[in-house]
Amino acid sequence: MVTQRIKFYQTGTFTVGNRLLDEASRTVQSRMDRTNSLDSGHRACQGCGEALGARYALDAAMRAAQNQLVAVNATGCLEVFSSPYPESAWRIPWLHSLFGNAPAVASGVAAALRAKGRTDIRVIAQGGDGATVDIGFGCLSGMFERNDDVLYICYDNEAYMNTGVQRSGSTPPHAWTNTTQAVGPSPGNPPGVGKNLPRLAMAHGIPYVATASVADLHDLEAKVMKATPLRGARYIHIHVPCPLGWKADPAHTIKVARLAVESGLFPLFEAEYGQVTSRTPIRKQVPVERYLELQGRFAHLFGDPPNREAIASIQAIADANIQFFGLCESQKVSS
């Protein structure tokens, strides 16, 4: 996604707001009238990347849909911490059914709206990586195949955090979880397993697939605002660090997400009808160690001696991403 980078301005467009930019070019999050779709008082942990990512995405979608929006939520951290009985932190129409059926419920909501002739109301389904990659994948694949008019957003924190950090199909190789302990000849999550859901979504040939990160708000908002008014099945995969499950400092949530992008481990791109149409170039490339060393779930790679083989294999994944998407090709910035 190419967002306009304002050269020479004090902070360019890397910060959330910028008083030197005209109002229209600023982020939704910098606005005093943002929806705050997910409001204060929710029970997410300190520094929760998912709470942040959900507000970023839904506030942008609300703006794009002129506040005509319904969100369907799968079971998971986001659902649990936002709606413990009798409280709700939601300021948008929001409903929850089961762990695995959010795409199907959203398909139903979209069908009902179509039957009522309400073409103005947009439907979002959302869930964590467990609900998306594993438990709800059948329903999601069906929703994609039928090209139902739903934007599905996955907040990927790379394990089942709500139930106590168990491995999911999105857990990266070598990461510690409670079900992939850092013991034995190949400690942590075994390499060579798991699923790359953005590429699986692309394989369905749906109108729009994108990845985004809480570390790049401008890019994230641009993608959500582009996807919201499109018709048919759309998928956005947002990388959201989990301080608890990743054993990282809550203050480092954005920093860790940024290093995932800058190392090449989490490539930012867009695809339409199965073809990659844009990628967000890496600004300052860093070795994967910089990303891994901030997280306790990779601490066993940095023992004495460090597990150089495992680190090299993770670097190889980053290098392959950079190569495949062309993330380090210099891209002209508009001044």
Next chain:
Amino acid sequence: MNRKPFAITLDPDSSLANHTGSWRTMRPEYHDHLPPCNHACPAGENIQRWLYEAEEGKYEAAWRQIMEDNPLPAVHGRVCYHPCESACNRGQLDEAVNIHAVERFLGDEAIRQGWTVAPGAPTGKRVLVVGAGPSGLSAAYHLARFGHQVTIYEAGPQPGGMLRFGIPQYRLPRKILDAEIARILSMGVHLVLNRKVEDLEHDIQAGRFDATFLAIGAHLSKRIEIPGRDAGRILDALSFLKSVSSGEPPKLGRRVAIYGGGNTALDAARTAQRLGAEEAILIYRRDRAHMPAHESEVEEALEEGILTRWLRTIKHIEDSTLTVEEMVLDDQGKPQPTGRFETLEADTVILALGQEVDTSFLRKVPGLEISADGVIQVDETLMTGRPGVFAGGDMVPAERTVTVATGHGKKAARHIDAYLRGTRYVKPPSNPLATFDRLNTWYYTDADQSKQPLLALARRRESFDEVVGGLTEETALLEARRCLSCGTCFECDNCYGMCPDNAIIKRGPGQGYIIDYDYCKGCGLCAEECPCGAIDMVNERR
């Protein structure tokens, strides 16, 4: 608590009943830190603040912010050695902000637009300022803003002091200096020229002055004895520069040797070349690395073809032949003789060995203390041993630069004002320094420094036209926008946008933010992602 059946619609925002602030062990607090540029400025300018105004194109507001501290921005944008830029945190990122170039743009813009500053409401107090150099002019300006009636006695025929007689025109065009002095005088400051003070007590009594500020500078050139017979022309650098400034340049001959390594030596060498000397040779007892002259001036001089003889002292002069001895630097960087000699030819020798204060007229003032090296002793309020008589600039112990002198003028004016009101001026405490490690530099766009144009070399060698050009409005604006705003919130919205708990309330442009401690969980994301380091995490008091 609302009573609803289980698994039914919950009211929006009902989570606000859950005060998650109780989880907190650390709390974020907005604390401004002192930007290193402000910390380094001898005139006490709030540089970060005026760059902030300039970034939005509010040039008049930016200029008025400078004028709070320094009445001579167009002058300082040209001649200040800008310690602010040496301290600038951006220097550790790419290149320091070109602060002096922006200041010069604002100063020139003020002259073009005719912006003025109003004097304060009259207090009826009368203050005598002795000397119309940068320190005296600065004091007069600030005293006029306090509402005091100021009279300046200047011994010379024109105001400006060292700015006029010590700094060559190619560094400071006279029309710029004249315009900034005229603006101060237009505030009702009374200037008396060719008025040398011989008997201070008498002048104070006769003029019914309630307080006095002495700022006569250091105008006596230091002398050394160089043995020799029938020595050729020997000048001192200050008299030389002064005569050139007064339009009466002396005859120099073909080859000129300048003895010394300070800024005055370089000014004299460059001026000699402009007057037609074919060779201007700088002779200095240490090497280039140990020269007290400012680096940019050394570079400009060498570009212009000034010749150098490092590690040499003049031992003997006979006719136009100089005998110089080669020196070596010892472990302390002090020059030591080697016993090796060589000879040089020079039609004129200009001595630039430093300056002293002419304190003769002060010997009779009771209580006034003059130290062995000839400078006036003052207390921390710049007051001398004689109550009501203050002193500043080159004549008191301090670094001798235009900006230090200007800063003394402001400081003295504040203490004189307090003295006249029967109070004491207490400087407000400074914030802790905004160091580079507090910044999150990821958020700053890469941007090269805007450079000032330089006059073509051929024209530099033979004319007194200004060497360094100014920035245009466009480049000045871009340069101002390179400021990192170290330690000072510039409302980038990062904290507001990145709080996972919506616990930061944005109050609108210019109003900043407040933290809603009912919901802030103390995660520290806001402090970590603040680009300029204006948020501290502090222990929760419980």
